[in-house]
Amino acid sequence: MTQHAYLVDDDEAIRDSLTWLLESRGVACASYPSAEDFLAAWDSSLAGCIVLDIRMDGMSGPELFELLCERGCKLPVIFLTGHGDVPMAVSALKKGAFDFVEKPCNDNELVNRVIEALKLDANQRVAASDSDSVNSLIARLTTRERQVMELVLSGKLNKLIADELQISMRTVEVHRANLLEKMGVRTAVELAQLLAGKR
Amino acid sequence: MTQHAYLVDDDEAIRDSLTWLLESRGVACASYPSAEDFLAAWDSSLAGCIVLDIRMDGMSGPELFELLCERGCKLPVIFLTGHGDVPMAVSALKKGAFDFVEKPCNDNELVNRVIEALKLDANQRVAASDSDSVNSLIARLTTRERQVMELVLSGKLNKLIADELQISMRTVEVHRANLLEKMGVRTAVELAQLLAGKR
DNA sequence: GCGCATATTGTGGAAATCCGCAATGCTGGC
DNA sequence: GCCAGCATTGCGGATTTCCACAATATGCGC
Known part of the structure; x- marks a missing residue:
């Protein structure tokens, strides 16, 4: 499965500019205008990372994150945040969120974080595959x-x-x-x- | 080395009430009125965890944390924070801070976090000791x-x-x-x- | 009943591991 | 020079591991 950066933000301008930015760095992108849209599209075979806005109409970023965690989603999640909310940030990081990036942000910084997140996803896949292989041998x-x-x-x-x-x-x-x-x-x-x- | 909760806060009332609270739950405490005081007292043999206020006169909590990390301090650090500052929180957590607790806080919550942090410290010590033992055997x-x-x-x-x-x-x-x-x-x-x- | 998978066992022989006993040579420190 | 530590080696014998070949018994599915 090809890795993508899954962009979830109700602001179309941001989705478009991030798509342009990441694709110019060789990162395949798929964007979703709402948390609900991404949730409907998600399944455990997706590879890559999620760039997730906190504040959206309908389901919020943290709510989506919570649901994805419950469903066993291991994709690294980068939150885009425009306002401080320490408890939410601490809670998400402790639940395994990959990073928080404040908007407006430095283009290079975000792209680098995405690329690091993709690396982490790739490494996690290899490790999980190894573990599955041993388990299937034992079985x-x-x-x-x-x-x-x-x-x-x-x-x-x-x-x-x-x-x-x-x-x-x-x-x-x-x-x-x-x-x-x-x-x-x-x-x-x-x-x-x-x-x-x-x- | 006996584990302590090291309380670093320039507010004496908070230090005293935390000391009382933790000691009534069997946790030995040592308190310091400033980051500089704790830094002068710290050495790598200390066991336990640090409860660290963010805002202090002189050296701040995050500055102390930074210095301790540079010196190889592995004690779990619980930050006490009264104001939101997401980038600082994200940065500290990514550098290994154990947790953030907002003031004013629920007494039980803080004590439980301290007890968890002490457990983590104890586990880390065992693991480090095992690693040292094997290395010394190899040597x-x-x-x-x-x-x-x-x-x-x-x-x-x-x-x-x-x-x-x-x-x-x-x-x-x-x-x-x-x-x-x-x-x-x-x-x-x-x-x-x-x-x-x-x- | 038949075929397959699994568990079990024996025989005989080869290879590998383990080790007591004994010895030599080299290097470095006292 | 002496001694200790390390590296090396050989001999002989015991034990353990490995496996080809062969066979029996049981349970399950077709």
């Missing part, structure tokens, strides 16, 4: 393979694993070989590294 | 042991390690046994897990 293990894997990862000898599971050592070897193959690694060390942080 | 390895360790962690057989380093397999075994002992682990799997994230 393909049989119950017994998973049991043996846990014991291998706790550093036990095959002999002790056999004692603990009350099976033969040969069976432990079979499961061990199968699980390493399914996890796409050759050794228990590689397995431990693959699963680092997932335990 | 005790000889050059050769470190080389062998890297190759073990990349999953190579002793035989291949011996080829690569142009030494005998017995020597690899000696280094391998020595490094595992020095790192306090019994197997390469445990070693990989100990070093997860440090590579």
Whole structure:
């Protein structure tokens, strides 16, 4: 999915000038005149970042942000704000908003923030994909393979694993070989590294 | 080092009432009437969190925060703020400030934030200590042991390690046994897990 | 009933790991 | 020169890991 900067602002002049500005820097844009419009268009496959005005008719920026968070949206959000509201800013940042930029703003500053947000989105996608891959590998293990894997990862000898599971050592070897193959690694060390942080 | 809530505010009444409030909830306090006073008292062994007023005569809260960050201070900082200043709030949060609480504030809210900040401080200390411990273990390895360790962690057989380093397999075994002992682990799997994230 | 997936087990042999015991050589500090 | 630390190596033996080949039993879906 191609990354876009999703511009959400009821002021058409701002949407147009931001679109022009960002596209001249190679950033694909999609603009929406209201929070409701973007919400209707959003789905979890969208890639990029959101540039979101705080004050709009109808649903406000923070309200949209809240709803997107509830729906699991991970896109970085840059708020455009013309008035100070510290509690709202603190609250949004703590909920994961990427940044606040005050209007009127320096063109370069905003574009740079957008580009940073796009980088963050890209990095998050890679990390999530890695995590999904490992999880799907684990999901393909049989119950017994998973049991043996846990014991291998706790550093036990095959002999002790056999004692603990009350099976033969040969069976432990079979499961061990199968699980390493399914996890796409050759050794228990590689397995431990693959699963680092997932335990 | 005992954790304290370090209260920095030029208003004595606020310092006193916060002290009373926090101590009645079991939090040790130390208060300072100015940013300069706290800065003079600070050193990196202090444990706890900082409750910091924004507006003070002399050095301001954000200025103190800036200086502390430059000096490597990791204590969580809760800003007390009576006026909105979004860019300052956004900037401080992005630099790692723990929270902003507006004055006048709900007593329970502030105490809860302080207690959360103390927990964060404690967790950070444990994590830093773990990291230091592993680093000091690594520092005790000889050059050769470190080389062998890297190759073990990349999953190579002793035989291949011996080829690569142009030494005998017995020597690899000696280094391998020595490094595992020095790192306090019994197997390469445990070693990989100990070093997860440090590579 | 048949086929498939899974779990289990045994045999035999090869390879890898581990380690006690013993020894040599080099370097740096006292 | 002596000693400690480090690097290196060999021998012999024990243990562990790995796996081809082969087989049986159970449960499930068609």
